[in-house]
Amino acid sequence: MKTIITRGTYAAAEAVRLADVDVVAAYPITPQTECVEKIAEFIANGELNAEYIKAESEHSAISAIIGSSATGARSFTATSSQGLALMHEILYIASGLRLPIVLVNVNRALSAPINIWCDHQDSISERDTGFIQLYVEDNQEILDTIIQAFKIAEDKDVLLPVMVNLDGFILSHTYEPVVLPDEEDVKEYLGVYEPPHYSLNPDKPVTVGPVGVPKYYMEIRKQLNDAINNSVKIIKKVNKEYKKLFGREYGDGLIECYNLDNADTVLVAMGSVCGTVKHVINNLKKEGKDVGLVKVRCYRPFPKKEIKKALKDAENIAVLDKNVCFGFDMGSLGLDINATIKDKKICNYIVGLGGRDIKIEHIKEIINHVEKSKENTTKWIGLNKY
Amino acid sequence: MVTIGAVIFEPGNAVKNKTGGWRTFRPILDIEKCIKCEICYIFCPEPAIYED
Known part of the structure; x- marks a missing residue:
């Protein structure tokens, strides 16, 4: 080694x-x-x-x-x-x-x-x-x-x-x-x-x-x-x-749960952005605020049972997608989480398309938005005027 | 019973399958009643049917 x-x-x-x-x-x-x-x-x-x-x-x-x-x-x-x-x-x-x-x-x-x-x-x-x-x-x-x-x-x-x-x-x-x-x-x-x-x-x-x-x-x-x-x-x-x-493991192999205890707001994401999200979570924890992350490591087969269990206490679910299902106004992970979880507030965020940076302030913006949001919505983050 | 990946291990086992799912029914030509609907022409191999 x-x-x-x-x-x-x-x-x-x-x-x-x-x-x-x-x-x-x-x-x-x-x-x-x-x-x-x-x-x-x-x-x-x-x-x-x-x-x-x-x-x-x-x-x-x-x-x-x-x-x-x-x-x-x-x-x-x-x-x-x-x-x-x-x-x-x-x-x-x-x-x-x-x-x-x-x-x-x-x-x-x-x-x-x-x-x-x-x-x-x-x-x-x-x-x-x-x-x-x-x-x-x-x-x-x-x-x-x-x-x-x-x-x-x-x-x-x-x-x-x-x-x-x-x-x-x-x-x-x-x-x-x-x-x-x-x-x-x-x-x-x-x-x-x-x-x-x-x-x-x-x-x-x-x-x-x-x-x-x-x-x-x-x-x-x-x-x-x-x-x-x-x-x-x-x-x-x-x-x-x-x-x-x-000597190394990644959650249960399918998903990785991060700081879910006491967290009303939970982000769901895939790939490298999870590192940025964890960084924001750590900083918010120092300020006395708990936010959680469910990192989806295995996307297919989709771990429905595990995700349902991980999100059972979450009140505000924010799903990050680096893709768009054109014509449905959502990302693919957003769609899957919506199909898996009923009767909860789930907002979908389209982020980082074509290499657009996903910055700390974007993650904070997502947390603020999902907490204030009254209904399930989709929002593009880091979008310039066009 | 299908194998993993639908691989066939036994040569020539197609005889075990019923493959006659097509051309089970075919028209029989009766010249007396012929109205030139061309159904026989469509079903039969080239050049089995001549118009005259």
């Missing part, structure tokens, strides 16, 4: 090295590129024994690792924004074929207008692809979550792809101390991936991706839905195991 000072993209690459991945296929895109560049460097230096496929597009990159994962190779790709959007149709194939791929998405706004900075519109747009979606707060969590993602994905009761989402630039290009677990410990923890369901092998041929006629299609989709629902248990279990072995 050693501590290094590193940026988010490199923390992701270190996790891939420690996870002893067999195949990496990727296409460069800002702000992800450094992640796969670093992995290529590890392979070139002999620090990681893996096949690196330079794909001609993201569509090809995800297609290539679907093939490699189907042969039983531990497979990884990383992308961002337009790259993730280009992968769209193939993402459904990864989950439909039940392949435990790990995909790192460095969250970046979608065009137009073209923008390389952070928001969550890219991954939220892939919400219903059957991928497990995890969102991280800092660089240590990037490393830990990617290692955990392989453990979750490859569990015989899950067998689903996992998307690990980290905020572009805010995490990807920011240096923080990151504790690297020992290679041998991670190797022992993850073991060698041996597909329990099927693998492509010339000595024992199988048909992968046959037509699913109307008589069977619904059952196959239900099986996928059951698998992602059941993964809740495994995500919790992996979080606990990881704490025991490596």
